[in-house]
Amino acid sequence: MDLFTWNEDKPLPEAAGEAELPKRSRLLLVDGMAILFRAYFATAYGGSVRRTSSGLPVNAVHGFVRYFMDAVRRFEPSHVAVCWDLGSSTFRTQEFTLYKANRPDAPDDLIPQFDLVKEVVASFGVPNIGAPGYEADDCIGTLARLHGQEHEVLVLTGDHDLLQLVDERVSVIIMKKGHGNYMVYTPESLMEERGLTPPQIIDVKGLMGDASDNYPGVKGIGEKTALKLVQEHGSIDGILANLGSLSGSVRSKIEADLDMLHLSRRLATIHCEAPVLLAMHECCWAVDRHAVERKFEELEFRSLMSLIG
Incomplete structure (x- = not known):
């Protein structure tokens, strides 16, 4: 980092004209x-x-x-x-x-x-x-x-x-x-x-939501859990493919909020x-x-x- x-x-650098661009x-x-x-x-x-x-x-x-x-x-x-x-x-x-x-x-x-x-x-x-x-x-x-x-x-x-x-x-x-x-x-x-790749930024936001932008993600899943899930399974798609391996509490939260999960991921995507x-x-x-x-x-x-x- x-x-x-x-x-x-310090003053501004000299302006670069079209013929003077850096390599x-x-x-x-x-x-x-x-x-x-x-x-x-x-x-x-x-x-x-x-x-x-x-x-x-x-x-x-x-x-x-x-x-x-x-x-x-x-x-x-x-x-x-x-x-x-x-x-x-x-x-x-x-x-x-x-x-x-x-x-x-x-x-x-x-x-x-x-x-x-x-x-x-x-x-x-x-x-x-x-x-x-x-x-x-x-x-x-x-x-x-x-x-x-x-x-x-x-x-x-x-x-x-x-x-x-x-x-x-x-x-x-x-x-x-x-x-x-x-x-x-x-x-x-x-x-x-x-501990994230750039695309995983989107998946974490899809799970946890964004209070500033006012979309909720999955109710009951905060940043810590979202990070852990994405790091372990790679993506939201990976998490959904392995729902059976999740704890009962986390699995039930995701299953109850699947539509909002997908919507939140779309809203988070640039x-x-x-x-x-x-x-x-x-x-x-x-x-x-x-x-x-x-x-x-x-x-x-x-x-x-x-x-x-």
């Missing part, structure tokens, strides 16, 4: 909504929200930029794209109406920052990617599978569900507590830490065929610093100016 820290004062292209896919929410709550917990002189709330955008720029400096991608949710209605809510229904509405001060952060991302020359009916996770999974065949792909997120995307060409960077701290997951480090496309030439990291400076001036991000100089 790799734990990285980075000095925030090994590295695509950074950013989970925009996860990082925006993280930035909002990290800076609003005291009740004081950063605003422009006109009163526009910008704390989440400011924090997003700090996280974003830190990751670009640390991992030095040649290409970057940011993926977003486009509303709460998705194919998952159509299949299970209670999916994420327990989540509160976004804070009022955060709502105007949803569009604003995309403007900031665009000022960097970075594409904003999303698809109606799909989550950012699905867009990330689709693009990771598409480009991971020929390029190195890094996924930046705080969401452990995305660990199911890890493979030999796709690494998932989990943002840890404290600015500039990351855990980078490869198949080897995932197995070392959790859909890697979302209707999104991204050509590599469209997301080359080639910053027009003047465009970024103009946007920073508009938002009164004076403290961030030195990071793009």
Whole structure:
């Protein structure tokens, strides 16, 4: 497992033009909504929200930029794209109406920052990617599978569900507590830490459910039992093929909740065929610093100016 820290004062690397790409292209896919929410709550917990002189709330955008720029400096991608949710209605809510229904509405001060952060991302020359009916996770999974065949792909997120995307060409960077701290997951480090392969992340969630996303899994089976079952039998299919070898209590719980088990596994699975496309030439990291400076001036991000100089 790799734990990285980075000095925030180090300036951005020079932009790479099409003719100056490194020999090994590295695509950074950013989970925009996860990082925006993280930035909002990290800076609003005291009740004081950063605003422009006109009163526009910008704390989440400011924090997003700090996280974003830190990751670009640390991992030095040649290409970057940011993926977003486009509303709460998705194919998952159509299949299970209670999916994420327990989540509160976004804070009022955060709502105007949803569009604003995309403007900031665009000022960097970075594409904003999303698809109606799909989550950012699905867009990330689709693009990771598409480009991971020929390029190195890094996924930046705080969401452990995305660990199911890890493979030999796709690494998932989990943002840890404290600015500039990351855990980078490869198949080897995932197995070392959790004793699971990437597909088994899905099976564990199918069994235990996900309180945050509001699907229950198998009633009465928690994380410890789910991990043990998946590690012993390899997958949900392996567990179902060996029900007779399970304890009577566990077997009865699974048999009583088979439909929800299969539904929870589907809900936990990132859909890697979302209707999104991204050509590599469209997301080359080639910053027009003047465009970024103009946007920073508009938002009164004076403290961030030195990071793009």
